[in-house]
Structures are given as structure tokens and as C-alpha cells.
Amino acid sequence: AQKITQTQPGMFVQEKEAVTLDCTYDTSDPSYGLFWYKQPSSGEMIFLIYQGSYDQQNATEGRYSLNFQKARKSANLVISASQLGDSAMYFCAMREDRTSYDKVIFGPGTSLSVIP
């Protein structure tokens, strides 16, 4: 069964606009962590933001914020004031704490293109 779903294979956004990248997840573990990574065309994986399942507030890191809706099992990434350098693949990922191995499960990714 798909653990992480990213329903938007490709997204376009105008420069300086905000964009939301969708992510839903499936777990029965009460303790888990959610991550977003950025992968530019150069290929490296860049950590963006983390949300723990017990965190009361939505995580924010600069222009990135995570819209965490636990009951809906969604963890959407919001990028404010898009920049050309934001064009990249974005991966949502989850770590299920019960395994204690911190194995991270990745979604299929969303390709974001920022239009000048």
C-alpha cells in the first residue's frame, strides 16, 4: 500500500506567488515524523522542513511552512514568495518511529516549475 501520496506530478507557479504542494500519508503508528526534501536538477537531496506527529504547531522554516492536518493525514508544503531557484523536485517523506530504525519512506515527488 502506498504510504506517501503526492498527487501532483507537476506544478507551475508564477514568481513571487505562493504555492502548495500536497502530501498525504498512511500510518497506524501514533508516533511519526514528516519531512520535505528538495531535489534540484543537480541531484542532491536538500532537507527543507520537519514535522513531528506530536508537534502542536505547524513547522516553519523561512519561506517554507508545513500545513499539518493530522486527522486528514496530510502534510502539505507551502512555499511563499516563490523564486526561480525553487524550481526542483519536491519529495514528502515519513519516518515511522515504532521501527526505531528511522527508515524514511519517500513519496513519488512533485516537480515544481517557477515561471518568471
Add this chain to the structure above:
Amino acid sequence: NAGVMQNPRHLVRRRGQEARLRCSPMKGHSHVYWYRQLPEEGLKFMVYLQKENIIDESGMPKERFSAEFPKEGPSILRIQQVVRGDSAAYFCASSPFGSEQYFGPGTRLTVT
């Protein structure tokens, strides 16, 4: 503090040859994870190692693939008798206590 290092960054092998991918974790990190990214896909977990121990290899193909993390030196992912389907990006990540993972730049393997 240097990040996770992987080498080579690009590796070309002919079918049937062996590929050896190296990962040097961040200083002080004793947990190493290997992931594979096929073209147009997300990363898939392969194996989790601590020094001298394989903890979870549930994502490793049963044949031709092996991994080690010796007491001294980098972690090695070894692929014997490579086939075209092994062409992918292989990422290594390390963590200090089995928590947050820091990714290396990846090794892009091309099998011709």
C-alpha cells in the same frame, strides 16, 4: 564539519562488472542508510547499518547487492554483475543516534 561524502559521484560500468559505491558519514555519525532512486521516482530504502552490523536490509535485492560498514573506513554498497536495471542514483544518509538523516550528494550509476 564536512557533510556526508559519497564517491564516486558518477560511475559507469558495463553489464556484468562490479560497482562499489562509498559513503563516508558525517563525523560522529554511526548510523548509515542507503537509498536508491530510479529515474523519475522517489528514493527507496535499501539498507540500514551501524558500525559492523546490518540492522535492516529489507529493501535490498536478495541477489548481487551487499553492504557493509566496517569499524574503520567508509560504508560500501557493492553491486555484483550489474545489469541495466541497476542504473540509478544511490544516496547515502547518516545520523548520529538513528534520528535525523543527512544525505550525501549521491552516486549516479550508469550501466551500459
